[in-house]
Every structure is written in structure tokens, then in C-alpha cells.
Amino acid sequence: MPRQKNFDYDTKLIEARDLFWEKGYNATSLNDLVDTLKINRSSLYLTYGDKHELFLKCLNSYLQLKEKEYKDATNSSEDPIEAIRNVINAVLDVILHDTKTCMFVNSTFxxxxxxxxxxxxxxxxxLIxxxxxxxxxxKAQENGQLSANxxxxxxxxxxxxxxxxxxxTQILFSNETLTRQMADILLNTIVK
Known part of the structure; x- marks a missing residue:
């Protein structure tokens, strides 16, 4: 008879995600995962697969969260230019106030x-x-807010x-003014 799991799958996945997010994939050892999740290696392998499979599950969890945030920001205004501003400003807020760099950005590099x-x-x-x-x-182009070109x-x-x-820019220079100016330049690229 199989042993019952004494832990919640999603809770442990979030704990693993946060560890990978903080340390990165390569710097996170299997021992780190076992210690953080407080489950034994066999439970980890049986439930999540190997380190790579677990990382992919964690990354997918993070990407779903980000996708929802982007969709919420794009739906925040009927004005398409304002909605784009809301997306960029939401990301800017995270850049300036979150203590961890985006897991997407970390994983890219x-x-x-x-x-x-x-x-x-x-x-x-x-692509999403x-x-x-x-x-x-x-939409902005259709209503004349964005150049037809x-x-x-x-x-x-x-x-x-x-x-x-x-x-x-924020990671390397920790300069809020410069970071905000870069976001403003990006937002100004959509002005007609």
C-alpha cells in the first residue's frame, strides 16, 4: 500500500519556486531543496521528479502568476494606451520594490x-x-492614438x-530616478 503524503503539493511547490527564484537553478542544490521543503529525497523525486523537472514546474507556476498579472493590467482600462501604461507601471513597481529579480529574467540569462x-x-x-x-x-491604432505607420x-x-x-538598469545601478526615466522613454515610444 502506498504511503500517504504528509504535505501539500502546491505549498511545497511554492516553497521550491521561491528557493529557485532566490538562488537560481544552478546554485540550488538537492540538499537545499530537501532542507527547505522538509521532505525526504524519495518523496521529492516521487512527487516532483528530479531537480530539473521540479524547476520546470516551479517556473511554470511563476509564469502563470505573471500571465495573470499582465492580463489584469491590460484589462485595467478601456483606453488601450492607458492599459499599456498600467502594464509598464505595474512591472516598474515590482522592479523598484520587490527584493527579488523576476524569475523570468533570472531564468532567461x-x-x-x-x-x-x-x-x-x-x-x-x-509571445503571450x-x-x-x-x-x-x-486598438490604439484603430482609434487614432497610434500612428498608422x-x-x-x-x-x-x-x-x-x-x-x-x-x-x-535597476539591478546594476540601484538608481530609481534612472529606472523611472527608462520606463518613461519606453512609454513615450507609443505616443503618436
Missing amino acids: ELARIDKDVKRMLSKQT AVKLVEDLLK TNPKTMAFYMITNVVSIWQ
Whole structure:
């Protein structure tokens, strides 16, 4: 008869996610996971798979959370330009006030070049965010708020990928004024 688990799957997944988020994939050892989750190795393997499988589950959990935040921000206003501003400002708020760097950003630089599964997940999430912003830009174009010469898809890629530059600036220089100025420049790219 199989042993009953004495822990909640989702709670432990969040604890593992937070550990990977804080330390990164490579710096997180199996011992770190066992100690943090307070479950034995066999339970960890039986429930979540190996370290890589667990990381992918944690990254997926994080990406779902971020996707919801992006959707909430894009739905926060009927005005498409205002909705885009809300998205950028929501990210800016996290950049300036969260003590941890975005797990998406960390995973991009740590793993996306060498781990096809991580790259696939991050690419998919980027395309989702791009599509949300692209749809808003198309609406803005339709109602005359955005130049007809602007390619909404290219502009959406530009905006989403440049959010990483804003993270990088804050990480390297811890200069709130400069970070806010970069966000303003990004927002000003959509003005007609």
C-alpha cells in the first residue's frame, strides 16, 4: 500500500519556486531543496521528479502568476494606451520594490541559452505578453492614438523585451530616478 503524503503539493511547490527564484537553478542544490521543503529525497523525486523537472514546474507556476498579472493590467482600462501604461507601471513597481529579480529574467540569462525546455517556456510566455500588448496597440491604432505607420507586433516585441533592460538598469545601478526615466522613454515610444 502506498504511503500517504504528509504535505501539500502546491505549498511545497511554492516553497521550491521561491528557493529557485532566490538562488537560481544552478546554485540550488538537492540538499537545499530537501532542507527547505522538509521532505525526504524519495518523496521529492516521487512527487516532483528530479531537480530539473521540479524547476520546470516551479517556473511554470511563476509564469502563470505573471500571465495573470499582465492580463489584469491590460484589462485595467478601456483606453488601450492607458492599459499599456498600467502594464509598464505595474512591472516598474515590482522592479523598484520587490527584493527579488523576476524569475523570468533570472531564468532567461541563466538557462535559456542552454536549456531547451526553459527556452521554450520563456519564449511561449513572451509571445503571450507580446500578443496582449499587440492587441492593445492595434486598438490604439484603430482609434487614432497610434500612428498608422507603426507595426503593432514589432512595437509590442520592443516594449516587452525592453522591460528586461529596465530590470538590468535597476539591478546594476540601484538608481530609481534612472529606472523611472527608462520606463518613461519606453512609454513615450507609443505616443503618436
